[in-house]
Amino acid sequence: MTHTSSSSPDVVVAGGGVIGVSVAYHLAEAGLAVTLLEASRIGGLATSASSGGILVSTKTRPSSIEAATRAQRRLAELDRELHGALEYDPCGCLVIATSEAELGILQGRVSAHRLLGVAVALIGQDEVRHGWPIVGPSVVGAAHYPNDGQLDAIALVKALASRAAAFGAVYHEDSPVIGINVRKGRIDGVVTLHGTLRTGVVVDAAGIAAADVARMVGVSLDVRAQRGQVLALRSPKALSPGRITEIRSIIGKDSGETIDRQVSYAYRPARAEVWLGGANEIAEIADSTTDGISAIRSRAAEVLPGLAHLEQARAWAGLRPFSPGGPIVGWVGGPTGFLVATAHGGDGIALALDTGEQITRLIHADRPRAQWGLGGQNA
Numbered sequence: 001m002t003h004t005s006s007s008s009p010d011v012v013v014a015g016g017g018v019i020g021v022s023v024a025y026h027l028a029e030a031g032l033a034v035t036l037l038e039a040s041r042i043g044g045l046a047t048s049a050s051s052g053g054i055l056v057s058t059k060t061r062p063s064s065i066e067a068a069t070r071a072q073r074r075l076a077e078l079d080r081e082l083h084g085a086l087e088y089d090p091c092g093c094l095v096i097a098t099s100e101a102e103l104g105i106l107q108g109r110v111s112a113h114r115l116l117g118v119a120v121a122l123i124g125q126d127e128v129r130h131g132w133p134i135v136g137p138s139v140v141g142a143a144h145y146p147n148d149g150q151l152d153a154i155a156l157v158k159a160l161a162s163r164a165a166a167f168g169a170v171y172h173e174d175s176p177v178i179g180i181n182v183r184k185g186r187i188d189g190v191v192t193l194h195g196t197l198r199t200g201v202v203v204d205a206a207g208i209a210a211a212d213v214a215r216m217v218g219v220s221l222d223v224r225a226q227r228g229q230v231l232a233l234r235s236p237k238a239l240s241p242g243r244i245t246e247i248r249s250i251i252g253k254d255s256g257e258t259i260d261r262q263v264s265y266a267y268r269p270a271r272a273e274v275w276l277g278g279a280n281e282i283a284e285i286a287d288s289t290t291d292g293i294s295a296i297r298s299r300a301a302e303v304l305p306g307l308a309h310l311e312q313a314r315a316w317a318g319l320r321p322f323s324p325g326g327p328i329v330g331w332v333g334g335p336t337g338f339l340v341a342t343a344h345g346g347d348g349i350a351l352a353l354d355t356g357e358q359i360t361r362l363i364h365a366d367r368p369r370a371q372w373g374l375g376g377q378n379a
């Protein structure tokens with residue numbers, strides 16, 4: 001995907017994962033001239049590895065809960081407009097606990113979620129076995145989030161990229177940002193393999209490489225690569241009424257602590273596959289490992305024994321951009337005009353729309369346009 005060029009855009013977005021593309025879409029919709037530079041393929045890294053959950057159940061920060069709730073509504077609406085191209089499915093999500101200690105943590109989260117208006121029901125062990133027959137006796141209790149959903153993350157990126165282009169955004173694949181020019185403390189341009197683009201604003205949405213891009217302007221970011229692995233099993237039908245995840249995975253997701261034994265379930269009807277997710281270790285390679293896939297299988301045998309008969313179709317892994325303090329979105333120091341949008345960990349698909357809006361507010365609405373030298377298409 002390469003769209004026509006503009007040599008002096010208002011904003012250059014570095015990175016064309018779901019975050020960069022959403023930022024480009026929202027900025028272009030607001031009337032700014034945007035160029036997105038992608039080192040490889042739009043949506044080709046963490047975004048394409050994801051299982052597309054649009055989940056409130058896995059969120060802890062009130063701002064993320066609110067953002068994911070809004071994303072559920074907006075993405076269902078966008079899917080209707082696109083005649084189902086996003087495969088948005090409000091399937092719900094069951095969060096399971098396998099010990100009394102985990103159940104206590106889950107109950108605490110449910111109370112906190114209810115205070116924030118999230119729809120959630122606590123489910124006892126018998127009710128879980130009755131409604132979710134693949135779940136085994138090691139599960140002592142659960143919470144059901146009926147409004148959680150999922151979609152095809154690659155379809156989402158394509159849809160946002162095409163809407164961004166319709167608003168005039170320009171994007172180039174195979175175009176890594178290799179340098180950023182700064183003049184008198186302000187962003188002055190972006191260096192690519194093909195030349196320099198003059199611009200006053202750069203949004204660093206380079207995922208696990210966001211720290212490398214930030215270093216180009218002397219900014220230090222703590223962004224790590226957290227590997228997730230997925231095992232796809234052939235199944236002509238769904239074996240659960242919706243997604244299933246473990247409370248221990250959520251604890252690991254929030255803390256960054258590696259949780260060796262964890263599994264999550266999602267069904268993808270378009271592919272006739274059950275996707276089992278697991279792993280959250282810090283790693284440098286985005287390949288699935290034999291150990292990682294066996295750990296998913298063995299944990300599934302314990303908590304989801306009803307899947308034991310399914311055959312493996314394929315396996316893959318991806319590197320989530322992760323930071324111990326959560327997503328990094330906005331001004332982080334460095335030259336005027338430098339912003340960051342990264343480190344969404346396991347939540348980037350769900351939080352992409354909100355991040356695009358936040359960055360647009362920061363650049364377009366909350367600051368005097370003259371401060372950034374913005375002209376913009378509608379200025």
Ligand SMILES: Cc1cc2nc3c(=O)[nH]c(=O)nc-3n(C[C@H](O)[C@H](O)[C@H](O)COP(=O)(O)OP(=O)(O)OC[C@H]3O[C@@H](n4cnc5c(N)ncnc54)[C@H](O)[C@@H]3O)c2cc1C
Pocket residue numbers: 014015016017018019020037038039040041042043044045046047048049050051052053054055175176177178205206207208209210213227228229230277317318319320321341342343344345346347348349350351
């Ligand atoms: C197995 C797995 C399951 C997941 N499941 C879910 C889920 O159910 N729900 C959810 O919300 N999230 C999920 N996630 C997390 C989600 O996929 C990520 O948070 C999200 O994709 C991050 O998007 P991004 O745009 O920041 O990064 P990426 O998609 O990695 O995009 C960053 C882009 O920047 C480009 N880039 C790098 N350096 C440069 C440079 N110098 N110049 C230009 N471009 C550059 C890269 O090529 C890349 O395309 C999952 C992740 C994994 C791995």
